[in-house]
Amino acid sequence: MLGDREGLSGKAAEQYLLERVAIVAAIEHFTAHMGHWMLNAKALDEAGIDPTMLDLLRWHAAEEVEHRAVAYDLARHLDRRYMRRARAMIVVAPLMGVIWLRGTRFMIANDPELRGLPAPDRKRKIGWRALRRAGKRGLLPRPRELGGAALTYLKPKFHPSQEYSTSQAVAYLASSQAARAAH
Numbered sequence: 001m002l003g004d005r006e007g008l009s010g011k012a013a014e015q016y017l018l019e020r021v022a023i024v025a026a027i028e029h030f031t032a033h034m035g036h037w038m039l040n041a042k043a044l045d046e047a048g049i050d051p052t053m054l055d056l057l058r059w060h061a062a063e064e065v066e067h068r069a070v071a072y073d074l075a076r077h078l079d080r081r082y083m084r085r086a087r088a089m090i091v092v093a094p095l096m097g098v099i100w101l102r103g104t105r106f107m108i109a110n111d112p113e114l115r116g117l118p119a120p121d122r123k124r125k126i127g128w129r130a131l132r133r134a135g136k137r138g139l140l141p142r143p144r145e146l147g148g149a150a151l152t153y154l155k156p157k158f159h160p161s162q163e164y165s166t167s168q169a170v171a172y173l174a175s176s177q178a179a180r181a182a183h
């Protein structure tokens with residue numbers, strides 16, 4: 001969906017480019033939502049996650065919140081039509097769900113820390129029910145919440161600056177142990 005397409009020129013190439021920018025903007029709405037969630041999910045602190053890994057995740061989360069309006073503003077600058085934005089979200093929302101599920105399965109299948117588990121446990125497919133359970137424990141955003149984020153994006157007057165906190169994100173970026181160590 002985001003790759004180059006052979007043989008397009010002129011107006012068609014321009015339209016395809018606008019469509020891709022609109023799709024990136026819609027994806028960025030979800031990454032910002034996930035970022036905000038991750039910065040505020042207290043349950044992650046008590047879940048026994050490796051602290052460096054959690055810090056790296058939260059650093060990325062903060063970075064997603066911080067730049068949440070960039071793709072949106074570019075998309076709107078190039079094409080202000082509501083239909084373009086709405087269509088992009090309608091395409092992206094179900095796709096993000098599928099990609100996240102696949103990504104989660106991939107990570108679990110390849111996590112060396114889980115290698116000690118019996119094979120059936122490792123191979124067991126992670127389905128929507130498992131994700132919902134994790135959501136109840138506060139370890140993942142709830143599917144309903146993600147659906148709500150998609151609907152927010154469809155509001156005609158929506159702008160990413162209306163949600164989430166840039167100051168919280170910037171404060172985390174400044175205090176992240178991993179970022180400090182990298183400097």
Ligand SMILES: [Fe+2]
Pocket residue numbers: 028031063064067
């Ligand atoms: Fe991003």
